[in-house]
Amino acid sequence: MHKxxxxxxxxxxxxxxxxxxxxxxxxxxxxxxxxxxxxxxxxHISGRKIGAPVTGLALDIVKSExxxxxxxxxxxxxxxxxxxxxxxxxxxxxxxKGVLIGLMCINMDCEKLTQAREVIDSIIRxxxxxxxxxxAEETFSLDVNDLVRNNIDSIVPGNLDxxxxxxxxxxxxxxxxxxxxxxxxxxxxxxxxxxxxGVSVPTxxxxxxxxxxxxxx
Numbered sequence: 001m002h003k004x005x006x007x008x009x010x011x012x013x014x015x016x017x018x019x020x021x022x023x024x025x026x027x028x029x030x031x032x033x034x035x036x037x038x039x040x041x042x043x044h045i046s047g048r049k050i051g052a053p054v055t056g057l058a059l060d061i062v063k064s065e066x067x068x069x070x071x072x073x074x075x076x077x078x079x080x081x082x083x084x085x086x087x088x089x090x091x092x093x094x095x096x097k098g099v100l101i102g103l104m105c106i107n108m109d110c111e112k113l114t115q116a117r118e119v120i121d122s123i124i125r126x127x128x129x130x131x132x133x134x135x136a137e138e139t140f141s142l143d144v145n146d147l148v149r150n151n152i153d154s155i156v157p158g159n160l161d162x163x164x165x166x167x168x169x170x171x172x173x174x175x176x177x178x179x180x181x182x183x184x185x186x187x188x189x190x191x192x193x194x195x196x197x198g199v200s201v202p203t204x205x206x207x208x209x210x211x212x213x214x215x216x217x
Contacts, residue, residue, distance in 0.1 A: 001038045002031050004095060005102045009039045015106065016041030022112075024086075028054060028103040030062070034144055034187040045086065045109050053147050056154070057090070058103055059182030067092040067100045084111040144188040151183050152196065164198035171197050175207040184208070 008027050016025045024045035028036040036054045043049050057078075061067055074089040086107040093102035149160065155177050156163070166174070175193065183189050194204040 002029050002101050005029055005038065005093065008093065008102065008104060011104065012039045012041055019106070019108070022109040024105075024107040024109075026103075026105040026107070028058060028105065030054070030058070030100055030102055033185055045107055047082070053144050053186055056147070056151055056181060056183075059185060061090070061092070061103070062100065062185070063180075063182045067094065068098065078107055084109070085114055086110060144186060145192055147186060148178075148183065148189050148192045148196070151178055151181050152193075154181075160196055163196050166197070171199070172207050172210055175204070176211045179208065179211055 005027060012025045012027050016023065019025070021042055022045070024040070024042045026037055026043075026048070027039035029038045030036060034053050035051045036058070037048060037050050037052045040048060040050055040052075061073075066073070070092075072089065072091045076088050078086045078088040087110050088108070089106045091104040092100055093104060095101050152160065152163070152174070155174060163171075163174075174197070178184065178189075178193060183193070190204055191201055194201050197204075199207075
């Protein structure tokens with residue numbers, strides 16, 4: 001763990017004890033992408049534990065450099081590994097030079113509150129309405145394989161088995177989009193994508209070379 005993150009471990013416990021068991025508190029060390037979670041409380045919310053990798057949102061934060069303009073991101077919607085909605089917030093931890101070294105994330109389980117709201121809506125509703133939830137911004141990953149599958153599913157939802165039947169052009173386009181999402185910044189993701197696409201690792205490197213050559217990155 002980065003030494004500057006050590007004081008935040010007690011903050012994880014403080015927030016978890018105060019907010020209760022329906023709120024997950026996570027500390028990410030961004031110096032180790034594939035095992036970024038260094039402290040976590042109430043991990044049953046997402047099913048994660050210490051040693052789990054970064055999320056797609058974390059990769060997006062690094063790529064977009066939003067942390068240079070603001071100190072945190074709050075009140076966005078996430079999706080747990082169990083498929084229910086969580087209300088999330090992320091605090092950007094930076095060193096004295098402004099380099100992003102960690103994230104403090106809070107994820108509140110809203111499943112019971114959502115159910116209660118639906119019951120209340122069904123009682124007071126005057127006409128038929130659409131109570132469907134909007135698309136989630138983040139899906140939590142238990143390991144690198146989950147991270148890859150979640151990112152691919154966000155691009156081409158459906159059965160992953162059909163990826164092997166895609167044409168070369170389609171595979172290169174998929175790789176380009178995964179590159180834009182920062183997927184390959186996490187160690188171990190490239191071989192996993194290669195396996196899902198039914199190509200060799202050297203072929204994956206050629207795809208990435210094509211992406212950079214075409215200016216897709």
